[in-house]
Amino acid sequence: MEDKKSLVAPCGLDCFNCDIHESNLTAELAxxxxxxxGVPKEQIACRGCRQQGGRHYHLPDGCATLECAKAKGxxxxxxCADFPCPYLAPLADQAGRLVHNIKVYNLCRIGKIGLERWIAEEAGAMRHNYFTRPFVMGKGQAE
Structure with missing residues (x-):
């Protein structure tokens, strides 16, 4: 569980479920x-936001959200006292395909049920359902 905790980004994304995380990336997706x-194949796999300092091929300048969380401790x-803030705003023009649009939802669920329970029961479920069908609360997920 500790490894998965370190793979939850400050914004609420579950890096351990990401398709480009080094443990999930397939040769086909790469x-x-x-x-x-045109990304070199050796630069595609990601170790997670915290492990890479928020830098990856799609964020060459780093992640402002991660830097903000670090600065605020x-x-x-x-x-954070400023939650939610503009750093967590969804990307409306890409809402149908980017998981970043579920960050605030994830953070609210983590706040309500705790990080360990969220990892065990819900991480990834919202992401899957967000893109494929309406979310249906499963066993142990109702509050």
């Missing part, structure tokens, strides 16, 4: 990304 975006944005 090939697709390489061909579509919070582990998760939901612990």
């Amino acid at each position: 090939e697709v990304i390489h061909n579509a975006r 919070v582990e998760l944005c939901g612990d």
Whole structure:
């Protein structure tokens, strides 16, 4: 569980469930990304936001949200006095395909049920359902 805790980004994304996390990236997906975006294959796998200092091929200048959380001394944005803030705003023009649009939801659920329970029961479920069908509360998820 401790490894998964370190793979929850301050913004509430579950890096351990991400398709480009080094433990999940397939050769097929790496090939697709390489061909579509011209990213060298060795730069595609991600170790997680905190482990890479918020830098990855799609964030060459780093993640402002991670830097903000560090500056404010919070582990998760939901612990910040300014939560929610513009750093967590959804990307309306890409809402149908970017998981970043569920950050505030994840942080609210973490605040309500705790990080360990969220990791065990819900992390990834909202992401899957967000893109495929309406979310249905499963066993142990109702409050």
